[in-house]
Amino acid sequence: MSITEILRTVSSSLQTPVIFLLILLIAITIILFGSVIAELFIERKYLRVNGAVLPNMVEEIHAHPKRIGACIEKSKLLKRQKAVLNELINHKSITDSERESLAVRLIEREQAIYDRRTRVTDLIAKIGPMLGLMGTLIPLGPGIIALGQGDTYTLSNSLLVAFDTTIAGLVCALVSLCISVVRKTWYRNYMSVLEMLTECILEEEQRDD
Numbered sequence: 001m002s003i004t005e006i007l008r009t010v011s012s013s014l015q016t017p018v019i020f021l022l023i024l025l026i027a028i029t030i031i032l033f034g035s036v037i038a039e040l041f042i043e044r045k046y047l048r049v050n051g052a053v054l055p056n057m058v059e060e061i062h063a064h065p066k067r068i069g070a071c072i073e074k075s076k077l078l079k080r081q082k083a084v085l086n087e088l089i090n091h092k093s094i095t096d097s098e099r100e101s102l103a104v105r106l107i108e109r110e111q112a113i114y115d116r117r118t119r120v121t122d123l124i125a126k127i128g129p130m131l132g133l134m135g136t137l138i139p140l141g142p143g144i145i146a147l148g149q150g151d152t153y154t155l156s157n158s159l160l161v162a163f164d165t166t167i168a169g170l171v172c173a174l175v176s177l178c179i180s181v182v183r184k185t186w187y188r189n190y191m192s193v194l195e196m197l198t199e200c201i202l203e204e205e206q207r208d209d
Helices: 003-013 015-042 044-063 065-074 079-089 096-137 140-148 152-208
Strands: none
Touching: 003 015, 003 140, 015 096, 015 152, 044 065, 044 152, 065 079, 079 096, 079 152, 096 140, 096 152, 140 152
16 A cells, blocks of 8 residues: 555545534534523623623722622622622731732632633634535545546535535634624623722722721
8 A cells, every 4th residue: 555545545534533523513613602692691781780880889889898798799790790709808807918819819710710611612713614624625535536437426425525514614613703702702891890899899998907
């Protein structure tokens, strides 16, 4: 067996794994699309609320520093945002520098959670076109051989597989890219609200000390 035949055998054997991976990407993309739609109706409404109530919350915290916990609980912040702020104010015995370090750690932890949510769609947006291109080129080899032998049926099947894999890879990449862009916009807003309220609480805590 020559080197070219070995290479052709290896490339041909990759067709089934590539198609399987594309089907897997399609399933994951559908799940992610459903999750972002659910997030749109469950959490997206808080994005507008956060922007509207944030100035009032800051003013209330400055006006009533002893009632920060109550202000947080009655607000319409996300549960994750409330949990972070409550954890920050529940440590009364730590020093100012330790409280600032805690705030940084909590912010970084939340950012890491949001980064993990967008990392999957970023990865799909990158590897989707690659798998689609592989699925396009692999069946073209047998198709070209079939064309030389006058076998139009095999050629048409090879072209059909090539087109289907290309479309599947591009659609997965497109949907995943859109999800990443939308989610990063939401999460950037969430984090900006959380950071501002954290700074406000730290300022009041230091003033009380």
